[in-house]
Amino acid sequence: MRAVPGYEAYDHERWVPEPPKKSYRTSFERDRARVLHSSALRRLGAKTQVVAPYSDDFVRTRLTHSLEVAQVGRELGATLGCDPDVVDTACLSHDLGHPPFGHNGEKALDALSASIGGFEGNAQTLRLLTRLETKTFRHNGGSAGLNLTRASLDAACKYPWTRPDAPVKNGKQTKKFGVYAEDLPIFEWLRSGSGDTGARPGPGQTCMEAQVMDxxxxxxxxxxxxxxxxxxxxxxxxxxxxxxxxxxxxxxxxxxxxxxxxxxxxxxxxxxxxxxxxxxxxxxxxxxxxxxxxxxxxxxxxxxxxxxxxxxxxxxxxxxxxxxxxxxxxxxxxxxxxxxxxxxxxxxxxxxxxxQPIYQRQREIIGDLVDLLTETGDQYLEPMFAADWHDARDDGGRLRAVIDQVASLTDASAIEWHRTLVQGEPFRNELF
Known part of the structure; x- marks a missing residue:
C-alpha cells in the first residue's frame, strides 16, 4: 500500500479486508475509480438537478453537477492538504442517493417510508456505497457495497447522524440525516476513531474532507x-x-x-x-x-x-x-x-x-409506483432488489427493498414504469 501524507494505515482500511495489490495506485485512487465506474453514478446523468434533464440540452443533470463539484472540491481540498482523491470520491458520491425528480422525489419517498424511518438522499448514498452497489461480499454472504476505505466513506458522510440524533439548529431539529438504522453497523465502523493518534470524531463532527465536499x-x-x-x-x-x-x-x-x-x-x-x-x-x-x-x-x-x-x-x-x-x-x-x-x-x-403541477404529478408517480410494487411483491422488482425483498425479515424490510428500487430509477424510467405498470400502456421505445 502506497503511503499518503496525512493519512494513517487506519484510514486506508476497508470494512472487508482485501489482499494487497501490486499497483501504482493508492487505495484512495482505487476508491475514486470504484465510484466513477459505478452504475449509480451513470444513472445520475438522467436525474433532475433543478430542471428535468430531458427538458433542455443545456441544463445540468445530477451527473454533470457531481462532476463539477468534484472538480471544485478536488482543487480546494488539495490546496488545504487533503488527499484529492478522497475529496474527489466524496464529491462524486454525494448525490448518488438522490431518487428521480430531485428533492421533490426525495420528499415523496420520505413520506411513503415514514413507518420504517423515512428516506433521505444522503442516508441513501451511504446505503448505496456500502450495500446496494456491490463489488465485495462479507463473510456471511451479505453485500459490502463498493468496500471503500474508511477515509473515503467518512468523507462522503455529509450528515453523520441518524434521524433521531439530528442536531437542533435555530430551534428546530434538522431534517437531514446520513444513516438509516439498519445501516448502523457500517456507520459505527467508519466513525470508530482515527487510528494511532487516538483522535475520535465527536457526535455529528464531519471530517475535513467532508467539509470540503459540502x-x-x-x-x-x-x-x-x-x-x-x-x-x-x-x-x-x-x-x-x-x-x-x-x-x-x-x-x-x-x-x-x-x-x-x-x-x-x-x-x-x-x-x-x-x-x-x-x-x-x-x-x-x-x-x-x-x-x-x-x-x-x-x-x-x-x-x-x-x-x-x-x-x-x-x-x-x-x-x-x-x-x-x-x-x-x-x-x-x-x-x-x-x-x-x-x-x-x-x-x-x-x-x-x-x-407546481409538475411537482404534484411527480409525487403521484412516485406514490403509485411504491403502492404497486408493495402490492405485487417481487413481481416487477429488478433481480437484486427482488433478492433483498426475499431476504427481508418483515414487512418493513420488504418496504425498504421497494423504496430502494424506486429510488434507483431515473426520471425517464420512473415515468416509463408508471406508464406501463400503473397505466397499463404497452412499452414504447421513443427512439425508434
Whole structure:
C-alpha cells in the first residue's frame, strides 16, 4: 500500500479486508475509480438537478453537477492538504442517493417510508456505497457495497447522524440525516476513531474532507443553478434592481437558507456580488454574453473558495489539514453571498407557480409506483432488489427493498414504469 501524507494505515482500511495489490495506485485512487465506474453514478446523468434533464440540452443533470463539484472540491481540498482523491470520491458520491425528480422525489419517498424511518438522499448514498452497489461480499454472504476505505466513506458522510440524533439548529431539529438504522453497523465502523493518534470524531463532527465536499457542493450549485436559470430564460440579474424582485429573492434566501438573518444583511450580500466586474445584468444568448456568464460563474467559484482558504489558513496555519486535525472556515460574508445565489435560483425556478403541477404529478408517480410494487411483491422488482425483498425479515424490510428500487430509477424510467405498470400502456421505445 502506497503511503499518503496525512493519512494513517487506519484510514486506508476497508470494512472487508482485501489482499494487497501490486499497483501504482493508492487505495484512495482505487476508491475514486470504484465510484466513477459505478452504475449509480451513470444513472445520475438522467436525474433532475433543478430542471428535468430531458427538458433542455443545456441544463445540468445530477451527473454533470457531481462532476463539477468534484472538480471544485478536488482543487480546494488539495490546496488545504487533503488527499484529492478522497475529496474527489466524496464529491462524486454525494448525490448518488438522490431518487428521480430531485428533492421533490426525495420528499415523496420520505413520506411513503415514514413507518420504517423515512428516506433521505444522503442516508441513501451511504446505503448505496456500502450495500446496494456491490463489488465485495462479507463473510456471511451479505453485500459490502463498493468496500471503500474508511477515509473515503467518512468523507462522503455529509450528515453523520441518524434521524433521531439530528442536531437542533435555530430551534428546530434538522431534517437531514446520513444513516438509516439498519445501516448502523457500517456507520459505527467508519466513525470508530482515527487510528494511532487516538483522535475520535465527536457526535455529528464531519471530517475535513467532508467539509470540503459540502462547501464545493454549495458553491457549485449556487452559481451553476443561477447560470442554468438565466440561460433557460427564467430571469435576468438586472431584475435585482427592481424592489419587488429583490424582495422576493431576499425572502426566499432568508426562509430557505439564512433563517434569522435580516433583510438588510442579505441585500448587502447581493450588493457585493452586483458590484463585481463579473456580474452580468443581462444575457441574450449571444456568444459574448454566454462567455460573460461563464466568466461570472468561474470568478464567483474562485471568490468563494479563496475566501474559505484564506480564513482557514489564518486559523490553522499552513500544515496539511486532513480528517479531524482542522476545520474548514467559511467567512460569514461569503456564506451569505453563497446563500443569496441559491436564493436566486429558488425564487425563479424551484418555487415558480408553473412548476407546481409538475411537482404534484411527480409525487403521484412516485406514490403509485411504491403502492404497486408493495402490492405485487417481487413481481416487477429488478433481480437484486427482488433478492433483498426475499431476504427481508418483515414487512418493513420488504418496504425498504421497494423504496430502494424506486429510488434507483431515473426520471425517464420512473415515468416509463408508471406508464406501463400503473397505466397499463404497452412499452414504447421513443427512439425508434
Amino acid at each position: 462547501l464545493a457542493d454549495d458553491i457549485s450549485y449556487s452559481v451553476h443553478d443561477v447560470e442554468d436559470a438565466i440561460v433557460a430564460g427564467r430571469f435576468q440579474l438586472r431584475w435585482m434592481q427592481d424592489p419587488d424582485h429583490r424582495g422576493r429573492v431576499i425572502e426566499y434566501t432568508r426562509r430557505w437558507y439564512l433563517p434569522g438573518v435580516d433583510d438588510a444583511t442579505i441585500s448587502a450580500a447581493l450588493g457585493r456580488l452586483e458590484a463585481t466586474e463579473e456580474w452580468v445584468p443581462a444575457a441574450n444568448g449571444s456568444r459574448r454574453s454566454m462567455a460573460a456568464l461563464k466568466d461570472m460563474t468561474s470568478q464567483f467559484i474562485g471568490r468563494f473558495c479563496s475566501a474559505a482558504i484564506e480564513a482557514t489558513r489564518a486559523e490553522f496555519g499552513r500544515d496539511p489539514l486532513t480528517r479531524f486535525n482542522g476545520r474548514l472556515i467559511v467567512p460569514e460574508e461569503t456564506d451569505h453571498e453563497i446563500a443569496a445565489m441559491k436564493g436566486l435560483a429558488t425564487a425563479y425556478v424551484m418555487t415558480s407557480d408553473e412548476r
